[in-house]
Amino acid sequence: MKKLLLLDIDGTLLDTNKRLPDSAKSALEKARANGHDLAIATGRAPFMFKRLAAELEVDSFISFNGQYVVHSGQPIHKGAIDKQLLKDVSRFAELRDHPIVYMDEARMVSTIDFHPHISESIKSLKIGFTHPPEEQDFYLNSPVYQALVFCAREEEPAYHESFPDLDFVRWHRVSCDILPAGGSKAEGIKKLIKATGHALEDTIAFGDGLNDVQMMDLAGYSVVMGNGHEEVKKKADYITDHVDEHGLAKAFTHLGLI
Template sequence: MSEWKIDQNIKAAFFDADGTMISFATHRVPESTLVALRELRQNGVKCFLCTGRAPYTVEEVPLDSLEAFILFNGQFILNRDGILYQETMDKADIATIVGQVQAGMYQCLFMTAERMFVSGHDDLVRSIEARVGLTYEEDDPALALDADIYQLNVFLEPGQTDVVKQACNSIKMTRWTREFVDVFPRGGGKDRAVRKVLDLYGITPDEAIAFGDGGNDLGMFGVCGTSVAMGNGNPEVKEQADFVTDDVDRDGIYNACVRLGLIGR
């Protein structure tokens, strides 16, 4: 593990939401994180949200402290001026997944720009609802056939996802937690979105830092010059991060920013 020191002048910071910016215990952003965001901005660091969440599920996030928003794991990027980038999933792949859901193979959460709905509730779905503090509306999965879908949460545990991967042609999967995999267009992901944002704002990868806790954050870790894993993060995330900070509920973001000299004590 590296010392708490970076040589580059940091101009951009990317933050995952659940487990990084948002506490699993309170479903809120800790006060210390709000302080860190304000001080980062005062010090000239542009702060970006980079999450698998949809735009209508980020009420807890301090939007005024953020420059732009990467949503659906990178398939939708916007700032206060409007949409900067968007990509929806292949219709043939959606039809395949809807067919598997209708056959009872698993439950799936479908995400459009306006709403999200789940095909049904099982133990995996209920476990995630409790963890992130959300309740998913149930609806007919066939509605996804005529909708623009940006991302899916397919509720299959590790080792069970080949049934989806082998049946679809244009998808990519990342796993944040054991209960489900994020499914989105093959060329997508947080890594591509972070690159696009850096290009748009004229910031180099070496001038960027990323904070995350789950497998879907490894993409942005690979793009940014500095990466910080939360203390409550998954083991593989901690292994690949440059630094491991404290848990989200123990001022992890704030403490890392202080240790790295990005904000004052």
């Protein structure tokens, strides 16, 4: 039976050095040759994984944790964050000296010209730069599909309490994703399978991070990497090896995809 394979990027497709293992690339090519379909499901913006998608010949993806969905190269869902909410959370963050980064599908900008927390966390993504340019009013003139707030873990609860219409998902020691409440990779999957025609039970999700929890709950079968967060592992139908130990390829073999 043909499956739709939903692949997280960081810690799943890419190893801890942000490289695509040869074993993973080979496994994807073999799975496609066996008739399975591939889609990326990530919290990243499209411009952050354009080269990877081209290398893997993947033209369907869920990005921004479900806010921007593309099928066969064409956008089928664009869920921008409400501008008033962005204004309110930006003001809230400014009063606490917490910078914010706004993103559309093509670029990211910052509310400040430099902040070490922005540099530290963006550097970890290895996307070719470490600090986006300053453009405080970006959200007024462009759709923002995801934002980032830069704060310590102990400062995060204030955001949850003050903004029930937004979700804050920590992805780094000093940074959280900002999404519309209820937004997730799972919601993006629902939209994608309507376009692809796959049944939900024929989807297999591969991931490792907290932003993969809802995807693991929804997919027909869930695979968590050995390097995955313990909370995510609780959702797994199968836990494979660490991403640095060919975990993705081993999972494909275990499931009979290759």
